[in-house]
Amino acid sequence: MSFTVEKTIKTCRGKLLKLSHNSAALNCKMVLNVYIPKQFYENASVAKNKIPSIFYLSGLTCTPENCTEKGFIQIQADKYGFAVIYPDTSPRNVTFPKDCKIDPNDWALGEGAGFYLDSDTLENFQMGTYISEELPQSLASSTDLFEDKIDFLKKRSIMGHSMGGMGALNFYLNSFERNSNGYVSCSAFSPVVNPTAVSWGQNAFKLYFKDYEHEGKKLDPTLILKNKDFSDKNLNILISSGDADPFLENQLKPQNLIDVVTKKNIKGIRVNIEPGYDHSYFFVSTFIPEHCEFHAKKLGLINHLIK
Numbered sequence: 016m017s018f019t020v021e022k023t024i025k026t027c028r029g030k031l032l033k034l035s036h037n038s039a040a041l042n043c044k045m046v047l048n049v050y051i052p053k054q055f056y057e058n059a060s061v062a063k064n065k066i067p068s069i070f071y072l073s074g075l076t077c078t079p080e081n082c083t084e085k086g087f088i089q090i091q092a093d094k095y096g097f098a099v100i101y102p103d104t105s106p107r108n109v110t111f112p113k114d115c116k117i118d119p120n121d122w123a124l125g126e127g128a129g130f131y132l133d134s135d136t137l138e139n140f141q142m143g144t145y146i147s148e149e150l151p152q153s154l155a156s157s158t159d160l161f162e163d164k165i166d167f168l169k170k171r172s173i174m175g176h177s178m179g180g181m182g183a184l185n186f187y188l189n190s191f192e193r194n195s196n197g198y199v200s201c202s203a204f205s206p207v208v209n210p211t212a213v214s215w216g217q218n219a220f221k222l223y224f225k226d227y228e229h230e231g232k233k234l235d236p237t238l239i240l241k242n243k244d245f246s247d248k249n250l251n252i253l254i255s256s257g258d259a260d261p262f263l264e265n266q267l268k269p270q271n272l273i274d275v276v277t278k279k280n281i282k283g284i285r286v287n288i289e290p291g292y293d294h295s296y297f298f299v300s301t302f303i304p305e306h307c308e309f310h311a312k313k314l315g316l317i318n319h320l321i322k
């Protein structure tokens with residue numbers, strides 16, 4: 016499925032493309048942003064290797080614009096040489112079935128709250144397939160835009176915030192069992208790590224699944240880590256949460272994941288609880304440099320710095 020370039024903006028030392036396309040998985044028009052770093056335009060540096068990519072999954076109520084405008088990833092993308100994909104958080108302008116009662120004031124359900132899963136009750140809500148398959152494949156085949164110089168399928172990583180942090184962890188952890196391509200590394204800001212234990216996750220899974228308890232377990236990073244054996248996997252996960260986040264205790268619950276990681280002695284997961292920070296992009300943007308350095312190391316972009 017090809018993309019329409021709605022706008023090209025020169026920013027940092029590369030370019031930001033505002034794109035739209037018709038998604039087959041979501042059965043609606045979707046928008047997204049892609050940042051192409053300066054290395055794309057310096058032919059010599061990509062002669063041998065494709066430019067890796069990082070998918071950034073936003074949180075509840077967000078569009079592609081929130082992180083594009085407030086995350087400051089583009090500077091890091093130029094520093095290390097990776098592309099950034101900012102997808103939307105749900106299908107848009109969809110018609111809900113008559114018997115589906117979504118409170119229009121509930122910003123944690125429906126549009127802007129796709130939870131990066133494949134629903135079996137609402138046919139448009141297939142963000143799982145969209146993010147893990149349709150979007151990367153569509154980007155990879157868009158040689159008119161990316162000249163086959165950016166790797167959207169293999170040398171790629173994933174990061175996200177809040178609901179998107181949960182999504183990033185789920186795509187990463189579940190990719191070990193999928194046949195589709197995985198991710199080199201995963202990082203999350205303020206993620207919902209135990210959605211089956213909190214109202215955001217419970218309400219979403221009840222809306223999006225018939226058997227929400229069964230399906231929810233497959234999309235709960237804490238339960239996945241608890242129930243599956245990752246001892247032969249080389250996990251690369253970085254999580255940061257602020258201890259002044261108003262959602263910390265009721266919705267995010269990082270301690271639940273820390274407890275499982277500690278009890279099972281799971282390697283390759285680092286959780287940083289940062290004192291004084293809240294849930295906002297003031298927190299995300301503060302730790303974006305640290306997360307991007309983490310991904311850049313794992314993607315082999317700063318091999319000489321690996322200790």
Ligand SMILES: N[C@@H](CCC(=O)N[C@@H](CS)C(=O)NCC(=O)O)C(=O)O
Pocket residue numbers: 073074075076077081085122176177178294295296
């Ligand atoms: N709209 C909600 C806040 C929702 C919220 O904090 N969303 C986070 C992700 S879970 C976000 O990134 N919001 C957009 C922004 O800060 O730019 C409220 O009124 O309390």
